[in-house]
Amino acid sequence: MSSADLKRRAVDTLPALPRDRDGPVFAAPWQAQAFAMTVELCETGVLEWQEWAAALGVEINAAQAAGDPDLGDTYYEHWLRALEKLVVDKQLFSTSKLLQRRDAWKRASAATPHGEPIELARAAAAEEDQHEHSLCQSAR
Secondary structure, three states, rough: OOHHHHHHHHHHHOOOOOEOOOOOOOOHHHHHHHHHHHHHHHHHOOOHHHHHHHHHHHHHHHHHHOOOOOOOOOOOHHHHHHHHHHHHHHOOOHHHHHHHHHHHHHHHHHHHOOOOOHHHHHHHHHHHHHHHHHHHHHHH
16 A cells, blocks of 8 residues: 555544645644654554554543543644554564663753754763763762
């Protein structure tokens, strides 16, 4: 199935998907990236679309049961949680590796000046700076 077919299928089978007349819409780049990764995993056969839709439904239902008012602003958070769980379940990534990557993105985000793209290399640089600062403090 092509990317265009999967995009149409997403719009047709996921009624809560934020969209306009042209297809899915995203409030932040990470949302588009999570969508694209999911489409790629389905397109390459790693995930089946029905499996994906069911996992997303489980996440949305769990969030609603926990009190999420379902205003649409948390949709891609549920999307990302479902994707992370499937990636771990299919052993494409371990839970510890996933947590390490998430932590690296948080550090990179904190080290990135406003308006610039977030790059994982910034996380390593920030960690190195912190380590050097600690060494300097210890030497005193």
